[in-house]
Structures are given as C-alpha cells and as structure tokens.
Amino acid sequence: xxxxxxxxxxxxxxxxxxxxxxxxxxxxVMVVWLSAVRGGGFWSTGNLAALLSGAVVLGLVALGQxxxxxxxxxxLSVGSMxxxxxxxxxxxxxxxxxxxxxVVVAIVLIGALMGGINGSLVSIAGLPPxxxxxxxxxxxxxxxxxxxxxxxxxxxSALTGFATSTFGPVPAPFLVLLASVVVIWAxxxxxxxxxxxxxVGGDQHAARAVGIGTTSVLMRAYVVSGTLAGxxxxxxxxxxxxxxxxxxxxxxxxxxxxVVIGGTSLLGGRGSLLGTMGGVALLSLITNSITLLQFxxxxxxxxxxxxxxxxxxxxxxxxxx
Amino acid sequence: xxxxxxxxRGHSRTIATCLGVAALVAVAGCSTEQEGSAPQASxxxxxxADEAQAAYQSSWSSVAEAFELEDFQPTDEQxxxxxxxxWKAEPKQGDSYxxxxxxxGPTNSWGVLSDEALRYHADExxxxxxxxxxxxxxxxxxxxxxxxxxQNPDAMVVVPMGDGISGQVKAAVDQGIPxxxxxxxxxxxxxxxxxxxxxxxxxxxxxxxxxxxxLDGKGKVAILSGLAGVPTAEYQKAAxxxxxxxxxxxxxxxxxxxxxxxxxxxxxxxxxxxxxxDLDAIWSDSGYGALGVAQAYEEAGKPVPPITGDAINDFxxxxxxxxxxxxxxxxxxxxxxxCLDTALGLVKGEPVLDKVYIDSPSFTDADGATYARKxxxxxxxxxxxxxxxxxxxxxxxxx
Numbered sequence: 039x040x041x042x043x044x045x046x047x048x049x050x051x052x053x054x055x056x057x058x059x060x061x062x063x064x065x066x067v068m069v070v071w072l073s074a075v076r077g078g079g080f081w082s083t084g085n086l087a088a089l090l091s092g093a094v095v096l097g098l099v100a101l102g103q104x105x106x107x108x109x110x111x112x113x114l115s116v117g118s119m120x121x122x123x124x125x126x127x128x129x130x131x132x133x134x135x136x137x138x139x140x141v142v143v144a145i146v147l148i149g150a151l152m153g154g155i156n157g158s159l160v161s162i163a164g165l166p167p168x169x170x171x172x173x174x175x176x177x178x179x180x181x182x183x184x185x186x187x188x189x190x191x192x193x194x195s196a197l198t199g200f201a202t203s204t205f206g207p208v209p210a211p212f213l214v215l216l217a218s219v220v221v222i223w224a225x226x227x228x229x230x231x232x233x234x235x236x237x238v239g240g241d242q243h244a245a246r247a248v249g250i251g252t253t254s255v256l257m258r259a260y261v262v263s264g265t266l267a268g269x270x271x272x273x274x275x276x277x278x279x280x281x282x283x284x285x286x287x288x289x290x291x292x293x294x295x296x297v298v299i300g301g302t303s304l305l306g307g308r309g310s311l312l313g314t315m316g317g318v319a320l321l322s323l324i325t326n327s328i329t330l331l332q333f334x335x336x337x338x339x340x341x342x343x344x345x346x347x348x349x350x351x352x353x354x355x356x357x358x359x
Numbered sequence: 360x361x362x363x364x365x366x367x368r369g370h371s372r373t374i375a376t377c378l379g380v381a382a383l384v385a386v387a388g389c390s391t392e393q394e395g396s397a398p399q400a401s402x403x404x405x406x407x408a409d410e411a412q413a414a415y416q417s418s419w420s421s422v423a424e425a426f427e428l429e430d431f432q433p434t435d436e437q438x439x440x441x442x443x444x445x446w447k448a449e450p451k452q453g454d455s456y457x458x459x460x461x462x463x464g465p466t467n468s469w470g471v472l473s474d475e476a477l478r479y480h481a482d483e484x485x486x487x488x489x490x491x492x493x494x495x496x497x498x499x500x501x502x503x504x505x506x507x508x509x510q511n512p513d514a515m516v517v518v519p520m521g522d523g524i525s526g527q528v529k530a531a532v533d534q535g536i537p538x539x540x541x542x543x544x545x546x547x548x549x550x551x552x553x554x555x556x557x558x559x560x561x562x563x564x565x566x567x568x569x570x571x572x573x574l575d576g577k578g579k580v581a582i583l584s585g586l587a588g589v590p591t592a593e594y595q596k597a598a599x600x601x602x603x604x605x606x607x608x609x610x611x612x613x614x615x616x617x618x619x620x621x622x623x624x625x626x627x628x629x630x631x632x633x634x635x636x637d638l639d640a641i642w643s644d645s646g647y648g649a650l651g652v653a654q655a656y657e658e659a660g661k662p663v664p665p666i667t668g669d670a671i672n673d674f675x676x677x678x679x680x681x682x683x684x685x686x687x688x689x690x691x692x693x694x695x696x697x698c699l700d701t702a703l704g705l706v707k708g709e710p711v712l713d714k715v716y717i718d719s720p721s722f723t724d725a726d727g728a729t730y731a732r733k734x735x736x737x738x739x740x741x742x743x744x745x746x747x748x749x750x751x752x753x754x755x756x757x758x
Contacts (some may be wrong), residue, residue, distance in 0.1 A: 084509025092502040133394040188593040189522030279526030283588040329491040329506050
C-alpha cells in the first residue's frame, strides 16, 4: 500500500479535467495575473462586489444547464426564461411592497412550469431537446415582447435593497447562488435522482433497462433548470429595478460556455459542478478584466471563443486517452 | 401501472402548481399601496427655468422649420438648471479628472464614433477616461456600471442600453458619483443628474407629421422600426403611432422591424411591395432601413414612396439625382463630447441643465445633395460635427 501510494503519480491533466479542476487552475492564473497588474484595483471591495454580483445570474442559469447537459440534453431557452421572469417580476410587483413575496414565489413557480413544458416535450413526447428548447426560446421571447415591448414595471425597494446589500465584499445575491450550488450538489450526489441523472446521460437505453424511470429523471432535470432560471430572473429584476423584454438575451450561450469549459461532456453522463462553477468564475473574470485593464471591448468575445475551443479541445483529447 | 401512476401524480402536481401560481398572482394583483416615484421638481424649485425651457423648445422649432411643419409643438417637458454645488469637487486622484464612460461599444459605426468622439474630446481637455463597453447589452452594462463605480471616478457618462440599468445608475449616484446620461433616457427614478440626448419623441413625431403633411392627412402608411424591445426603437415608434392617431384618414397598414439593417429592410420592403402595392408612405426610424426600402422599390421598378429616417450618408448618396422624397434628421453620435462637457461642468460647479436636448440638422430631399459626403464612409451620419481629423483618423473620411 505504501509502495502503491509512493508510486502513484499526482493528479494528471485528464483527472483534473474530469474533476473540473482544470478550469480553476486557469482561474487562479488569471487572479494572480490581475493581482500583479492591477492589485489594488482588482482586490478593492467594490470590484470584488462587482465581480461576484456579475456572476450570480449566470451562475444560477449555468447550474440548471449543468444538470440538463448531464442528462445528455441542452436547454437553449434559459435566457428567454430569465427575460420573461425578470420582466414579469417587475410588471407584477410594479412598486407594491405587499406583492413582493407572492410574486417572487409565483415567478419561481412559473420558471418551474416552463421547465416542466420543456421536460414533458423531451421526456414524454420524445422530441429532441435542441429543437424543443430552441422553439421554447422563441416562444418565451415572443411572450415577453407581448407582455411589454418596452421596459416596464418596477420592483420594490426591498428587492433592490437586497440586490445591492453586501456582507463585506460579498453581495447578498451571491449567497443565494452559493446556497443553490449546495442544494444542487446535494441533489446530484446524495439522492437517487442525482445518480440517475448521470446514468441517463451516460446511456439512456441502459438506464431504462435497469429500471430507472428516465421520463421522471429528465422531467425533473428540466424543471430544476426552469426553477433556477426563474430565480435568476427575480434576482436580475432586483438588480436592474425594472423589467426589460431583452434582459436575458444571450444568457443561454454563456451558460453553455460555462458548462463546457468546466469539463462537462455535451454528450451527457460526465461532468462536475466544481468545473461548471469554475466556468462561471472564468467568464466573469474575463468580463471583469476587460474593463479593469481597459482592453478593447471587442476582445471579450474573441477571448471567450478562444477559451471555449481550447477547453473543448483539451477535454476531447483527454477523454480519448 | 408505474407509468400510469407517474402520469397521475404528474397531472396532480401540474394542476396544484397552476392553482398555486394563479392564487399567488391573484393575491399580488389585489394589493393597492404602491411605493412612490421619484419626486419631480416643482416650478418653484426649477433653477433658471425660462432660459432652460427656451433651449428645449428651440430643438423642436428647428425641425419644424426644416420640415415646414406649421403646428409642431414640443411635448411637455420641464427643463431646469442643476444645482452643481452638490457635485462640485476637486479631482479625486491626481491633478486631472477621471470620467467613467459606460458606452454602447463599437457594435456599429454610430457606436464607434460615439466612443471616439468622447475620447478625442477628453484628450483635448486633459481628462482621463475609464471605459467599459456593453456591446449593446443592458445586462452587460449593469455589470459595467458597477465595476466602473468601484473605481471611484469623479463623474460617469452612461449611454443607456435600456431602462434595466436604472437601479445600477441609482446606486452609482448614491455612491456620490454624478451620472450624465448620454444619447438616451432613463426614468427619473434612476437619479441621473443630467441627460444629454436628441429627443426620441421629437424624431418619431416629426417624421410622422412630415408624412401626414405629404399625404394631406390621408393614405396608407407602413411603420418600419429598428429592433423589437429596444427603447431607442420602441419610443420613436410609439411617438409616431401617437401622431398618426391624430389623423383618422391615415391608416397604418403594417408595422415591421428592420433590425437597422439595409439587408433586412430590403426583404421587408419586398414583402411590402407584394402585400401593399398601394402604399402611400413609409415611416422608418433609420437611414439603413430607408436605404433597403429604396433598393427594393428600385429593383421592382416602382417609385419609392415618401420615406423618413436618419441621415445616413449611404442613403443620401444612393438617392442622389433620383425622384425620392424624404425627410431626414440625425441622432448624432458625436453628442458624446457634449456629454463629457456636461459631466465636467457638474464637477467644476459650472451651470448645467438637467436635460440637454441636442439640436442637429434636419432636412428634406430638397436639400439632401448639399449634405452628401462623397469623401466619407456610407455609414456616417451627415452633417457630422465630429472633428475632421478624428473622421480621418477613423478612416471614415479621406484626408
């Protein structure tokens, strides 16, 4: 045992990739680099709060996307769900304090319902997730523009106060993200459903053959994704104070990016929450550093594109090994 | 049996959830006490009101004169002078002021010139600029404003990408940073100290009034707006619709979006030609939209109906010498330099208005040829008040 322990090499790149640690190495390198270049500016309370606040909505959506991708699916509708739920939050509350709690609960449930529709079409009707959620993206965007083509409604001071309050450099909404990560981690690692998510994503036919209720597993995955999108919509509305029919545009691609660079396989069945959160951290750091270092904004998409291709290339190579 | 049981449980859950959501929404809808809006300044609080009001009204009268509109009245707007004593301060770092610029970003020629005009003017004034681009996205801009505010600039200029940034602007103002809105508006609840812009209401309604005058108050009109859900497009469209409602014999037969792209506008116009061959005029909010329309009608061998838009050089050059009736105005990107001046005025304690409405040239096809710039890029809004060296440096015009 001793010999085996001595002979055992340190964590290889492939295990680092699979465990989601590789992206955190990149994050650490970026933090060291930013500290060296803009130490005071980067570590200032205000910048840290901006960095963490910016990660909340993307983090919640990426959590949902992570679960759906683990099942071998994809959810292209999360961005439009965030748009609609954010708009509805502001429109329904519209400055009435007594509406805050019921509307927030209702909005999260509406997110779950939209996820349920996705889940039904994928798991019961057997339609391809890409097509179902692409259709849902357009449908929900259309509903949002029907609700209001212009920015409308406003949230209460209680919600905006929550969005801007901090504990030291840590914004209160970031604690919601942390709590969500813990809950999703527990669901994935401590429940039968969590194990079934991996099994269904690995091989749906084999999972069904051993008695796993794949319909239920898939349905719940999309419901969780929708619920998290609803929660993200509420927090986005709280941050922006009013509703906008274009608020969540493009979030679905950022969420997929975070999941992919975190090492989760788009084929399903393999991935780590740690990696996905590392992906969120990396994307947030890239955005933060562009402004902090006064780089041309056109570099944001360029850097993001390079990182995705590099990450996927490393992942595919290591998976083949 | 398992499937049936699952299905029943699923139905029950769905019904229960729907009922729960309905009950919560119903409870929410029954509430009656609303938090107050930000208080508007009363006439007595309004500093230097007469002079400020005159500056506002002149931006409307110049358009009325250019389009020969007889009864074109400004919308109700109270313009006052800001009490700059609140914001007067020495530079927070070093000897020169640092102004944060939350920009749209170089997503099109308008964005490029907006960015560069502010930078150019900042260099002239010896002001440091902290820059962040939203690339047209309001959510990104929320992050940008928070991050720029964390660097504690002396003042901030924001090109608003949507009302969704209001909360973050308010947070920056509450932090003691005077914020100047540039080339756009936000609700008063944002707390922005001053707004420098060309008025959406003015452009939207002036174009509509010109069309109504051309048609003698009777005819079929198509509205071609920019992007659905984007305030710049929606507010102008709303102003046009309100104006057309005053003319009962003008029928708005369709409203379409061109994405401010000549290619999309051309496709939209081809459908218009097929569906509404008897269209009398087209209200367009952009020169790119008007350009696509002109190309489509030309290819179809039909006369271009009277059309509006912003004064893109390409459109004027493309219609030069042709029998196309148009009314154009501009939403000048170089107003960003005035935004910078306003921000500096605040921190230097100089007189500043809470709303600075930019007046820029408006003209019709009668004068169009005099504004065409054959030596410049097609995307340039003409006439441009941006410095010629800057236009040359950006390769928008030849030296």
